[in-house]
Amino acid sequence: MDGMTMKVAEVEPSPPARLHPLPLRLMHWINAAAMLIMIASGWKIYNDEVIFGWLHVPDAITLGKYAQHALQWHFFGMWVIALNGLAYLIYGIVTGRFRRKLFPIWPHEVLATVRDALTFRLRHDDLTHYNAVQRVLYVGIILVGIVVVLSGLAIWKPVQLSGLLVLFYDFQTARLVHFLCMAAIVLFLAVHVALALLVPRSLLAMLTGGPRVDPASSHSAAMPAE
Amino acid sequence: MARTTPARSQFRPAAGIDQSILREHKGLLAEIDRRKLLRGTLSLGALTMLTGCDVADDGSVRKALLAVSQWNDRVQAAIFRGDHLAPTYPESAVLKPARFNAYYDVEEIRPLDGATWTLELAGLIGDKRRWTAQQMAALPETELIVRHICVEGWDYVGQWSGVRLKDFLQRIGADLTAKYVAFTCADDYTESIDMATALHPQTILATRYGREPITDPFGYPLRLRMGTKLGFKNAKWITAISVTNTFPETFWSKQGFNWFAGI
Numbered sequence: 001m002d003g004m005t006m007k008v009a010e011v012e013p014s015p016p017a018r019l020h021p022l023p024l025r026l027m028h029w030i031n032a033a034a035m036l037i038m039i040a041s042g043w044k045i046y047n048d049e050v051i052f053g054w055l056h057v058p059d060a061i062t063l064g065k066y067a068q069h070a071l072q073w074h075f076f077g078m079w080v081i082a083l084n085g086l087a088y089l090i091y092g093i094v095t096g097r098f099r100r101k102l103f104p105i106w107p108h109e110v111l112a113t114v115r116d117a118l119t120f121r122l123r124h125d126d127l128t129h130y131n132a133v134q135r136v137l138y139v140g141i142i143l144v145g146i147v148v149v150l151s152g153l154a155i156w157k158p159v160q161l162s163g164l165l166v167l168f169y170d171f172q173t174a175r176l177v178h179f180l181c182m183a184a185i186v187l188f189l190a191v192h193v194a195l196a197l198l199v200p201r202s203l204l205a206m207l208t209g210g211p212r213v214d215p216a217s218s219h220s221a222a223m224p225a226e
Numbered sequence: 227m228a229r230t231t232p233a234r235s236q237f238r239p240a241a242g243i244d245q246s247i248l249r250e251h252k253g254l255l256a257e258i259d260r261r262k263l264l265r266g267t268l269s270l271g272a273l274t275m276l277t278g279c280d281v282a283d284d285g286s287v288r289k290a291l292l293a294v295s296q297w298n299d300r301v302q303a304a305i306f307r308g309d310h311l312a313p314t315y316p317e318s319a320v321l322k323p324a325r326f327n328a329y330y331d332v333e334e335i336r337p338l339d340g341a342t343w344t345l346e347l348a349g350l351i352g353d354k355r356r357w358t359a360q361q362m363a364a365l366p367e368t369e370l371i372v373r374h375i376c377v378e379g380w381d382y383v384g385q386w387s388g389v390r391l392k393d394f395l396q397r398i399g400a401d402l403t404a405k406y407v408a409f410t411c412a413d414d415y416t417e418s419i420d421m422a423t424a425l426h427p428q429t430i431l432a433t434r435y436g437r438e439p440i441t442d443p444f445g446y447p448l449r450l451r452m453g454t455k456l457g458f459k460n461a462k463w464i465t466a467i468s469v470t471n472t473f474p475e476t477f478w479s480k481q482g483f484n485w486f487a488g489i
Contacts, residue, residue, distance in 0.1 A: 049379035067378070068482035072291040075298050075484065158375060159312040159454050159489045160305055171373065171381050 018209030019128050024097070027088045028206055034084060035185065037063060037077040042182055044070030051179055082149055105135045124199050128213050141188045148181035292482070299486040303420055306488055312372045312428055312453030320371060321382040322436050326443045327457065328413070329477070337442040338412055338463055345448060349408075349468035352399020359447040363433050365389035370428055372453040375489050386451040388432035392425045400469045408474040409450060412463035417450070418474040419459060420486065428453030431464070456487040
């Protein structure tokens, strides 16, 4: 053993990691910015050939002066959101964060959580523990994120990736899937932001890292598990 | 087929430019470009965090977005496969008549006279003799029943036939190692494509739609039709074709649309 390793072995064990480690927080906010770019520029692109005749997005909330500028934004954001998303998936799997925080999901727990929420008995005192409904929503939005990228690739390259396009039936149904994923993300975003504002500690935790947690458990080190 | 060297431009200096200086600093030049892209991308991300700032109208943001669009051109060229075919469809799927689209309304089209029309050839081409509509129509035909996909999001299946661009380029002694094939159109439209796409088996100079001569709104007497590019790349009412190594900007690329526009 050389001197360096000896030195490392002698130091005190470092304190438990934060609830949201720095790489996770970075990925979260990069994703947030890229998602806003994708949604707002996507709306402008959608307006050029609407899927639903009754639905045009007001220009005030779209990104890009004309369609070409919206396309430029979209195909810039595409790289950010796909690479950041891929890094997030790898991080979640490799560090075990997905397994610790998002699983298992039991249907009876989901029902119980919904019941508690409807009767205003849902507690939020432990930020580090996701309730069953949160788990369902987070797993769901990750899956939607994967589908929105795949359907986007199929629309971008319906010939070069013709095998991928077949998964979505044809070009127009791939467009529809891409649109519905966007709608699901916007819906999630509305609930997610509303809840983050209702429990400001959770928003703060995504900025500063939140409480330190024992890596062996999904619960806070400072707070006993319920 | 014999290839000829193009005539030297009278505007080009006889001695030429000392290329060794450029070669010497090749690495530096490439690095500057990379840095610009990186810096542009980073500042884009930072700018979007600011509220109340119309980032889309900012000059440097425009430039950064265009740099990303050019990067996307390179990515698309890299993933393009010369032997990968666009899906084809049965004749029953064909839309008749085809869907019209241009940068102006259908009432404003200016039909061409097939009897007096000729195709002009320019650039890195051996035999630059003009072609008449009758000569073009007499060339061996390939039929293409492929999906037309517009950048706006609509699509339809069309049935186009005409000579393969690859066969035509070989016939006229074009330099197939050149980078671009450019098209000039009667409606002041300009278009250009990469050589790999020009040589793709589903790239044709169409003279027929649904086995009948193409009609005025769709580019009579000659138009480009490719199975591997977005709709707007398919130049209509072609009056000139040129083969070149100098990047030819196009009607839409000048306005900010992605140039490669592959599908």
